[in-house]
Amino acid sequence: MSPDSSENKARRIVGRVSRSEFVGRGVEIQRLIAHPFQKEGPRGLLLMLAPAAGVSELLRQAYDHLFNHRGNIVPIYFALNQTESTPVSAAIDFLNTFLRHYVAYRRNEPSLCEASLTLNDLAQLAPPTDFEWIDKLVGAYNRERFSNDDQALVRFCLSAPQRAPRRLERPFLIVDGVRLAQQPDQAMSFTLELVRALTGSNLPFALAGLRRHIREALHRLNVDFDSIATLKLGKLSEADGSRLIEHVAERHQVGISEETRDLLAQQLECSPFFITSIFQAAREKNSSLTTYRDCEQLYVDDLMGGHIHRLFSSILESIVPGAETRRALVRVLYEAAVADNRRFSFETWRKQLHLEPDQFEKIVRGLHIQEYVNWDGGTIEAGVSRGPWRDYLKIRYRLEILAEPRALIVGDTIAAFLKRAPGTMARHYRRVASLALRDIVSKFDGQRVPGSLLHYDEFKSQYRGSSVEEIHAGLDAETELIRLPQVIHLAGCAAYNPELEQVCDEDRCLVAHAFERAIYTDANEVVWLVAELESKLEVDLDLTQVWWRRLDQIARDSGFGRICIWLVSNEGFSDEASQFLKERKACTSSRQQVAFLTERLEEKPISGLASTADEFVMVLPMGEDNELIAANAAEQIARKLDFQPEAINQIKTAVVEACINAAEHSLSPDRKIYQRFRVESDRLVITISSRGIVPANIEAQNGEPGTPTSDNLAAATGRRGWGLKLIRTLMDEVEFERVDDGTSLRMTKYVRNSSSGAH
Amino acid sequence: MEESTGSSVRSHCVGSTTVIYASDYLNKLSGEKIERECKRQLDLGCRALVIDFGNTELVNSIGISILLGIIDIAEKNGAQVVFSDVNRQTVELFEMLGLTRHVVLARDEHEALSTLAGIRTSVAAIGS
Numbered sequence: 066m067s068p069d070s071s072e073n074k075a076r077r078i079v080g081r082v083s084r085s086e087f088v089g090r091g092v093e094i095q096r097l098i099a100h101p102f103q104k105e106g107p108r109g110l111l112l113m114l115a116p117a118a119g120v121s122e123l124l125r126q127a128y129d130h131l132f133n134h135r136g137n138i139v140p141i142y143f144a145l146n147q148t149e150s151t152p153v154s155a156a157i158d159f160l161n162t163f164l165r166h167y168v169a170y171r172r173n174e175p176s177l178c179e180a181s182l183t184l185n186d187l188a189q190l191a192p193p194t195d196f197e198w199i200d201k202l203v204g205a206y207n208r209e210r211f212s213n214d215d216q217a218l219v220r221f222c223l224s225a226p227q228r229a230p231r232r233l234e235r236p237f238l239i240v241d242g243v244r245l246a247q248q249p250d251q252a253m254s255f256t257l258e259l260v261r262a263l264t265g266s267n268l269p270f271a272l273a274g275l276r277r278h279i280r281e282a283l284h285r286l287n288v289d290f291d292s293i294a295t296l297k298l299g300k301l302s303e304a305d306g307s308r309l310i311e312h313v314a315e316r317h318q319v320g321i322s323e324e325t326r327d328l329l330a331q332q333l334e335c336s337p338f339f340i341t342s343i344f345q346a347a348r349e350k351n352s353s354l355t356t357y358r359d360c361e362q363l364y365v366d367d368l369m370g371g372h373i374h375r376l377f378s379s380i381l382e383s384i385v386p387g388a389e390t391r392r393a394l395v396r397v398l399y400e401a402a403v404a405d406n407r408r409f410s411f412e413t414w415r416k417q418l419h420l421e422p423d424q425f426e427k428i429v430r431g432l433h434i435q436e437y438v439n440w441d442g443g444t445i446e447a448g449v450s451r452g453p454w455r456d457y458l459k460i461r462y463r464l465e466i467l468a469e470p471r472a473l474i475v476g477d478t479i480a481a482f483l484k485r486a487p488g489t490m491a492r493h494y495r496r497v498a499s500l501a502l503r504d505i506v507s508k509f510d511g512q513r514v515p516g517s518l519l520h521y522d523e524f525k526s527q528y529r530g531s532s533v534e535e536i537h538a539g540l541d542a543e544t545e546l547i548r549l550p551q552v553i554h555l556a557g558c559a560a561y562n563p564e565l566e567q568v569c570d571e572d573r574c575l576v577a578h579a580f581e582r583a584i585y586t587d588a589n590e591v592v593w594l595v596a597e598l599e600s601k602l603e604v605d606l607d608l609t610q611v612w613w614r615r616l617d618q619i620a621r622d623s624g625f626g627r628i629c630i631w632l633v634s635n636e637g638f639s640d641e642a643s644q645f646l647k648e649r650k651a652c653t654s655s656r657q658q659v660a661f662l663t664e665r666l667e668e669k670p671i672s673g674l675a676s677t678a679d680e681f682v683m684v685l686p687m688g689e690d691n692e693l694i695a696a697n698a699a700e701q702i703a704r705k706l707d708f709q710p711e712a713i714n715q716i717k718t719a720v721v722e723a724c725i726n727a728a729e730h731s732l733s734p735d736r737k738i739y740q741r742f743r744v745e746s747d748r749l750v751i752t753i754s755s756r757g758i759v760p761a762n763i764e765a766q767n768g769e770p771g772t773p774t775s776d777n778l779a780a781a782t783g784r785r786g787w788g789l790k791l792i793r794t795l796m797d798e799v800e801f802e803r804v805d806d807g808t809s810l811r812m813t814k815y816v817r818n819s820s821s822g823a824h
Numbered sequence: 825m826e827e828s829t830g831s832s833v834r835s836h837c838v839g840s841t842t843v844i845y846a847s848d849y850l851n852k853l854s855g856e857k858i859e860r861e862c863k864r865q866l867d868l869g870c871r872a873l874v875i876d877f878g879n880t881e882l883v884n885s886i887g888i889s890i891l892l893g894i895i896d897i898a899e900k901n902g903a904q905v906v907f908s909d910v911n912r913q914t915v916e917l918f919e920m921l922g923l924t925r926h927v928v929l930a931r932d933e934h935e936a937l938s939t940l941a942g943i944r945t946s947v948a949a950i951g952s
Contacts, residue, residue: 693849696882714882714913721884787885787921794920 078132078175079142080125086312087126089305096296097127101138101237101269109264109293112273113280114243116436116450118298119337120273124239127271132170132178137234138269141166141226142178144241145255152255153215156222159259160184160206163225164199167236171195195230202228219255223262235268242274256282264288273298278434303493306335310344317344320353325360331489332364332482334452342372361482365475368457377457384431392465393418394428398437399462401447402455407563408446448563456482492570495599500633500659502595503572508666509549511583511802516545518662519631519652522643540661549666550579550591550629558596561619568615573597576619592625598634609642613649633659681742685724687733687755692724695740699751702742706749706816715795716814720751722788723810727755733807747816752802754809833861840871841940843933850883855890862894866901873898874936878909888921895926904928904943908936 077083087094093112100110114120124142131140143162145155164187169177171192182190184203191199202225209221226236240263245256256274260282263270272279276297283290301309307330314321321329333339346367347354354360367373385391397417401407415425429445432438437454439446448455460478463469517524517540528536558574559566565574577593580586594616598604612632620628630651632638637655638646646653654662683698685691696717703713720740727738733755743750793799798813833854835844842865847854862873873894898905908930910918918924930936 690849690851690853692884693882711913717882718884718913718917721882725884725886787889791885791917791920 076129076133076175078129078178080129081122082312082316084126084129086316087122088309088312089301090123090298093296093298094123094127094130097123097239097271098130100271100294101131101235102136103269107292107294108267108269110269110271111279111283111293111295112271112298113276113295114273114298115300116275117334117336117338117453118300120243120298121241122337123298124241124271124273128239131237132175135173139167139170139229139234139236140239141236142239142241145244152219152258155255156219156258160222160225161187163236163238164188164202167229168192168195168199171234198228198230216258219258220262223258224266226268227266238263238268238270240270240272242272242279245274245278257286260286260288264292275434275436277436281430281434301335301337303330303335303497306330306333306340309335309337310340313340313344314354317348319344319347320355322355325354325357327493328357328360328486328490329354331493332360332452332486336453338376339373339453342367342376346371357483357486358479361479361486364456365460365478365482368453368460368478369471369475373453373457377454380435384435385428390418390420390428395458395461396466398432398447399458399466401445402458403448405563407448408444411440411443411445414445495570496572499570499573500597500656501572501663502575502597502633502659503555505659505663505666506552506575506577506593506595507555509552509577509579510666511548511551512666513546513548514662514665515540515543516547517543518658518665519547519654520647521637521653521655521658522640522647524655524658525637536661540665548582550577550581550589550593551583552577552579552593554578558594558616558619561623565615565619569596576623587626591627591629592620592623593629593631594620595631596633598632600634600636603636603639604632604634604642605639606641606645609638609645613646613651679744681744683740683742685738685740687724687728687736687738691738692721692728695724695738695753696720698740699742699749702744703749703814706744708749708814708816712814712817716749716751719792719795719812719814720753722792723751723753723812726788726810727753727808730758730808733757748797748813749816750811750813752809752811754804754807756807758807833857835861835865837865837870838937840869841874841937842870842872843874843876843936845876845878846880848879848881850877850880850887850891852884852886852890855887859890859894859897863897866897866903870903872904872906872940874906874908874930874933874940876908876933876936877911877914878932880911880914883914883917885921888917888923891923892921892926895923899926904940906930906936906939908933 075084080087097110097112112120112123121144124144128140128142131138141163143159146158161182161184164184165180165182166178168187168190169175171194172190177190184206188196188200188203206221209218212218226238229236240259242256242259245259256278260272260279263272264286274282283293300306307326310321310326310329313319314326329340329343333343343354343360343363346352346363350363350366352359352363354363364373381391381394385394397414401409401414411425411429414429415422418425418428420428429438429440433440435450437450439449456478460474463474464471517527528539531539555575555577557565557571558569558576559571561576574596575594577595579591579593581589581591596612596616598608598612600608609632613630616630617628619625630646630649631654632646632651633654633656635656637643637658638653643653681698681702683695685694699716699720700713703716708716724738727733735756737755739752739754741750741752741754743752789799792810792812796812797815798811800811802809802811833844833847835842837843842862844858844861844865846858850858858875862875865873875891875894895905905926906928907918907923909932910929915924915929918927918929928936928939930939
């Protein structure tokens with residue numbers, strides 16, 4: 066068989082499913098596969114996982130691809146085996162895996178990858194060109210093994226990949242470190258050695274692990290983050306989760322319906338592990354999952370004693386080895402999760418568990434890594450993880466703490482889950498149909514939009530009965546623009562007041578910390594409180610007042626200074642409600658307004674000097690009349706747009722003034738002026754930027770442009786400082802864009818034909 | 825007629841009037857050269873200044889602020905100032921910044937000299 070035959074390319078080696086059955090993570094797998102071939106950039110790739118997000122199959126698929134690719138990369142896949150409970154045994158397993166995968170690749174014999182072979186076997190199986198170094202490595206290992214220095218042995222084993230001779234083929238280590246997080250004490254020491262070995266070598270590697278665990282290890286080792294790229298792995302999307310369920314159901318020959326598929330996707334949080342667990346259980350029991358009842362019965366069964374139960378139990382056992390303490394912890398965790406206030410001091414919990422500080426710290430650290438709690442070093446926040454973990458915890462609490470009969474718990478729990486299923490699906494449907502406020506708010510970014518989009522009463526009076534085209538035209542013509550703030554942090558309201566979970570879905574009620582005009586001063590700081598209200602008709606005054614009070618209360622409780630409340634509903638607000646909100650300077654929008662707003666919010670281009678096809682970018686040193694070069698460039702570009710000669714002269718003068726301002730006021734460290742000329746069909750947009758000092762009054766300078774006259778120009782302070790005022794007179798739109806360092810002035814000139822004679 | 829390029833600014837005197845020619849770009853440096861030449865001519869007894877912008881394509885706000893300074897100095901010395909051959913865009917800038925309130929604009933050097941001669945005649949008539 067030729068190495069590149071199509072059959073070879075599809076071989077399943079360590080993957081548990083074929084490539085065609087692997088669902089989702091398309092971008093991630095491409096990134097992973099491409100990583101070892103990168104000539105420049107970070108050697109390491111960290112895959113930072115949310116708990117239960119699933120990564121094992123992704124790594125296995127990448128391995129299979131690289132193995133079958135037969136390039137000059139030798140893939141090595143290593144996953145910590147749970148039976149290897151000490152750093153030494155884990156390291157020996159690593160060495161064995163490395164040699165097995167190396168030899169398998171060199172011999173192009175996939176079956177060796179999963180074979181049970183000793184190191185001596187592997188030396189014998191090595192191809193002639195590799196025999197010598199592998200034999201030497203095995204010999205050195207045999208000597209090291211009896212040295213009584215565990216750490217030296219661990220380091221020896223982990224350094225094996227670096228002992229491979231430097232030639233065309235390079236090992237690429239793909240390490241599944243998710244399980245490393247399950248044994249905090251011993252595993253952390255192995256984790257640290259492993260991370261040290263990976264980051265200290267000159268070989269490409271990919272390390273996957275729980276995000277909090279990996280981050281902690283990197284910080285403890287003071288690893289240079291420049292040498293490592295990261296890839297965040299959250300939950301699968303709902304579409305991918307549903308597709309995964311269909312594939313797994315087919316593979317295990319378990320019947321499902323569309324309804325149960327969607328319920329399972331929601332209930333199991335699209336987690337590949339939970340999904341696979343349920344279908345394995347269904348296959349073992351020869352059950353179908355075509356009704357809600359089937360699903361809940363099997364799910365409760367799995368929580369009581371199946372795969373999901375074993376996962377959570379083993380994690381808890383790894384965090385708290387002692388049975389009594391574990392029992393006490395289950396009590397504390399559950400009671401805290403259902404308490405009104407879910408935040409507790411470290412000391413409160415420690416005393417409840419009767420533990421020494423260092424013992425308790427290890428436990429809290431383990432819970433934090435698994436994201437069962439949030440711990441900031443002082444306060445512990447419980448109940449942050451939901452889904453199967455919460456279900457498991459409740460069952461375990463009833464079993465161990467309340468000592469209720471097992472049959473009662475099973476019956477009760479199935480009934481409870483069946484009763485909650487419609488609610489789970491309703492939340493899902495609402496989420497699908499929701500307005501994606503989170504996306505919209507995060508795109509605000511200081512952009513200006515027609516004011517009527519945020520004032521329902523105005524929008525209604527202007528556009529009721531108008532066609533979409535008419536509304537677009539009207540919005541285009543509006544002169545009253547609202548500048549949206551730049552949002553710097555966005556969270557669900559429930560993160561500020563957990564009681565709101567009962568009345569609103571997470572993505573329909575948000576708190577956005579922001580700065581107006583993207584200027585980071587106290588005066589510009591503002592918190593937007595945004596809520597999407599449910600109503601088939603215009604929201605009436607009563608409901609409006611309820612929501613106003615809720616959001617206002619969050620603001621008071623959280624000590625927010627200046628706030629802006631934005632209420633959104635499908636059909637807008639009644640006249641009384643609009644009046645009530647207007648008096649309180651709140652913003653209001655209907656679904657239709659939000660749709661128009663979404664269309665008008667642009668994705669901001671990536672900053673820097675990267676230019677698009679219709680952009681010219683130029684960097685000039687300050688001084689030496691170099692502003693003339695910029696002015697001449699502007700002239701040439703303006704000619705392409707058929708500007709009138711007079712307008713061209715105005716543009717040139719404005720460019721000159723902007724360059725002079727940049728040179729005079731910035732104390733620029735690099736003494737450079739960055740210029741960007743963007744050509745659009747009806748305008749030329751020029752941005753002049755420089756690094757250095759941000760003018761103290763930049764906010765005032767960004768005031769809405771009035772109509773400068775010779776009186777107010779000449780009355781400017783003294784005989785200098787006219788530049789910006791001149792620019793405002795010469796150009797149609799002038800605005801300071803926010804940049805972290807220095808200033809960036811954007812000037813726009815519209816093309817007008819000679820008949821309009823506006824120039 | 826006396827011609828001078830001593831301070832890199834071309835100028836010449838017509839009686840007690842000095843005509844100074846601005847360069848193609850009126851900025852800080854070229855403005856200061858004009859200013860220095862104006863002061864020099866005023867010190868030599870010049871009674872009127874014509875600044876000719878026939879070659880000037882572009883002016884910046886620093887250059888304009890220097891022109892305002894020249895107008896001040898001329899006033900203090902009892903001298904008249906006329907700007908000649910100013911292009912339309914530059915006239916607009918001068919208007920925006922209020923220069924045209926303090927200075928007479930002439931189409932060209934000839935008109936400038938005629939205007940000054942007329943002013944002097946009027947002043948002489950009032951004085952007699």
